[in-house]
Amino acid sequence: MMLEVKNLVKEFGGLVANADISFELQQGEVLGLIGPNGAGKSTLFNCIAGYYKPTGGQILFEGKEITGWPSHLVAREGIARTFQGMKIMANLTVGENVMIGAFCRTGDRRIALKEAGEILDLMGLDGETEAYPAELPIASQKRIELARAIATKPKLLMLDEMAAGLNPLETKEIIQILQRIKEQRQLTLFLTEHVMEFVMTVSQRVIVMSAGQKITEGPPAEVARQEKVIEAYLGERYAKGR
Numbered sequence: 459m460m461l462e463v464k465n466l467v468k469e470f471g472g473l474v475a476n477a478d479i480s481f482e483l484q485q486g487e488v489l490g491l492i493g494p495n496g497a498g499k500s501t502l503f504n505c506i507a508g509y510y511k512p513t514g515g516q517i518l519f520e521g522k523e524i525t526g527w528p529s530h531l532v533a534r535e536g537i538a539r540t541f542q543g544m545k546i547m548a549n550l551t552v553g554e555n556v557m558i559g560a561f562c563r564t565g566d567r568r569i570a571l572k573e574a575g576e577i578l579d580l581m582g583l584d585g586e587t588e589a590y591p592a593e594l595p596i597a598s599q600k601r602i603e604l605a606r607a608i609a610t611k612p613k614l615l616m617l618d619e620m621a622a623g624l625n626p627l628e629t630k631e632i633i634q635i636l637q638r639i640k641e642q643r644q645l646t647l648f649l650t651e652h653v654m655e656f657v658m659t660v661s662q663r664v665i666v667m668s669a670g671q672k673i674t675e676g677p678p679a680e681v682a683r684q685e686k687v688i689e690a691y692l693g694e695r696y697a698k699g700r
């Protein structure tokens with residue numbers, strides 16, 4: 459098993475943001491995570507990627523316990539993530555932003571430069587290497603964020619609301635890029651998304667969270683039919699539209 463999360467708990471003072479969450483993720487799988495605002499999705503990502511220390515429970519990556527490890531060590535094990543509020547650096551060029559990802563593994567500037575170039579090619583951003591992120595549209599900035607994560611050469615890539623702020627065409631394009639990279643680099647994906655067309659078409663399996671709890675998991679079509687899921691989340695956004 460690539461990732462095992464066992465009875466994970468994360469509390470903020472009296473608030474239980476993750477309450478006893480358990481699930482597994484197999485190598486090569488695409489796992490989706492859905493749930494209303496405040497359900498605890500980003501918190502779960504932050505616990506796995508080492509940005510938050512869990513209050514309880516265990517996280518195992520390729521059989522090794524990584525619970526409570528800091529983010530740079532988790533990254534070195536092969537877990538990368540993108541952030542809901544993007545973390546690209548405004549004062550660095552597009553190319554330099556992506557090189558930061560590569561510097562997680564190598565201290566050699568030439569290697570980092572070469573790898574960043576290859577990834578920007580894949581993203582259709584090869585013409586923008588010298589540009590500054592703020593000069594580019596939001597869809598390109600999302601690709602830079604994705605490129606930076608890919609540059610760490612992850613085994614597991616976690617995407618927190620990749621499609622937020624994108625129009626349907628831009629969303630479709632980023633899904634295509636993602637699928638291409640997944641195949642080429644044999645990635646395992648764990649993604650959270652409010653854009654149902656994204657998460658439900660890309661994921662082989664989805665987990666549904668609500669108010670800190672995992673309420674169900676299963677294949678997208680099966681999960682979308684469940685009464686408790688419709689009540690907690692899907693109702694307005696999805697079920698009625700079918």
Ligand SMILES: Nc1ncnc2c1ncn2[C@@H]1O[C@H](COP(=O)(O)OP(=O)(O)OP(=O)(O)O)[C@@H](O)[C@H]1O
Pocket residue numbers: 470473475493494495496497498499500501502542
């Ligand atoms: N650093 C923090 N300190 C205190 N409370 C936090 C912190 N991070 C998250 N929370 C709280 O934990 C709960 C879950 O938040 P989280 O961001 O994980 O939700 P989410 O499912 O990602 O929501 P959204 O869909 O809006 O991104 C919320 O009540 C939030 O206010």
Ligand SMILES: [Mg+2]
Pocket residue numbers: 499500501542618
């Ligand atoms: Mg979130």
